[in-house]
Amino acid sequence: MADDEPSVQHPPVQRKVIHVDMDAFYASVEQRDDPALRGRPVAVGGSRARGVVAAASYEARAFGVRSAMPSVTAIRRCPDLVFVRPRFDVYSGISRQIRAIFADYTDAIEPLSLDEAYLDVTEDRHGLGSARAIAEQIRARIRAETGLTASAGVSYNKFIAKLASDQNKPDGLCVIPPHKGAAFVASLPVKRFHGVGPVTAAKMERLGILTGADLRDRPLAFLQAHFGSYADYLFRAARGEDHRPVRSHRQSKSVGAERTFETNLSARDALHAALARVAEAAWVRIDRSGTRGRTVTLKLRHSDFRTITRARSFPVAITDQAAFLAIGIELLDAQLPVPDGVRLLGLTLSGIIGDNDDDDPDEAQPSLPL
Structure with a gap:
């Protein structure tokens, strides 16, 4: 190439992300099997006398x-x-079935728990033509192979998906x-x-x-004054921006999971139940990474x-x-009581034995329509 010949600048590849979320997973499995x-309104976990609800069917959710x-x-x-x-052994087995379906379409799978995961389908492995078509086929296969339903979001980043x-x-x-994307985020509470x-x-x-539009209209300095380090996330989210890649959970320095709760938890039983679900999600990743x-x-x-x-x-x-x-x-019990409430719990395994990290090249792929 001559010195004065301009280099060709290729536009960045538009990422295609699917978020698959099983519908009322634990309760749906129980309704499928019985x-x-x-x-009927079903609650998994707890009892009529005591304990905490681990999951609720849609019929139960209608009552709050x-x-x-x-x-x-x-x-x-x-x-x-x-x-x-x-x-949990049954739920884990079905989760493995679903994960096998995902793996037929992409290697870039980021599980969040037994019942949800991000998939990067920028590469159209089966030539289906669009990310929508891939999501539709995945949902159809989940229904056919497990008898359960899944909902999916398809977009250009993880936040919106x-x-x-x-x-x-x-x-x-x-x-x-x-x-x-930006208009969708602006319209949401x-x-x-x-x-x-x-x-x-x-x-x-x-x-x-109250809405994404309200948040978008606040300058970064205002958000920083009121929300501290959380402001950067809020500022980008309000504009539909999220540059995080879908990361397969391979062997690494640590593997874990965390959950932010819809309502702050302070009761011991509720915290134990919540931590059990976090541990379960983390162990899915730990097992998958080997x-x-x-x-x-x-x-x-x-x-x-x-x-x-x-x-x-x-x-x-x-x-x-x-x-x-x-x-x-x-470790949790040593921190109780927490009268002000807990908004997030996480559990991580580290001090990993062995090191089999694979290479993770950022290879450009043909752009796939949503």
Whole structure:
């Protein structure tokens, strides 16, 4: 190439992301396996006398029953609620079936828990022509192979794909192309944004911020003054921006999961139930990566965003989910009580034994329509 010949600048490849979220997963599995439960309000976990709801069917949700809710509150809201003991081995097996379907379309799979995952389908492995077509085929295969329904959001980044998957639930599909992303975000209530819990939503309401459009209209300096380090995320989210890649959870320095709750938790039973779900999501990633480690770290964020971490290390590797959770509960109990409430819990395994990280080249792929 001559010195004065201009170099050809190729536009960046537009990422295509699908967020797949199973519909009321645990409760739907129970209704699938027991015809007597179909059409009835079902709560997985807890009991009529005590405990905490781990998951609720859509019939139960219509009465306001939610996960992490004390059983006595759930019964008060829905007197006909049917409680079912959880079967995590069954849920894990079905999750593996679903993951195998994902793997037929892409290697870039980022599981968030047993029942949801991000997929990067920028490369059209089967020549289906669009990310929408891929999502439709995945949903159809999930229904055919498991008898369950899934909702999916399709967009150009993870933030909007996750919002979109919730738009037409249950058994729905929502596609948000790049030219509609900012307007879609602007139209939504901010309480639907991932990471904006009731406390933050209430603070925003006091500041006159009710929608994505309201948030977009506030300058970064204003957000920094009121939300500190959280402001950068809010500023980008309000504009539909999210540059995070979909990352397959391979062996790494640490593997874990965390959850932000819709309502702050303070009751011991509710916190234990929530941590069990976090541990379960983390162990899916740990198993998938094939890693084993010696250190368990608990992350706890208070309602005022104060965040602490506590860890325990052992001379040998932690080899099963039950031990992983038991250590997490010990670390959590040492922090109780928390009268101000907990908005986030995380659990991570580190001190990884062995190192089999694969290369992760950023190869350009042909652009695929949404």
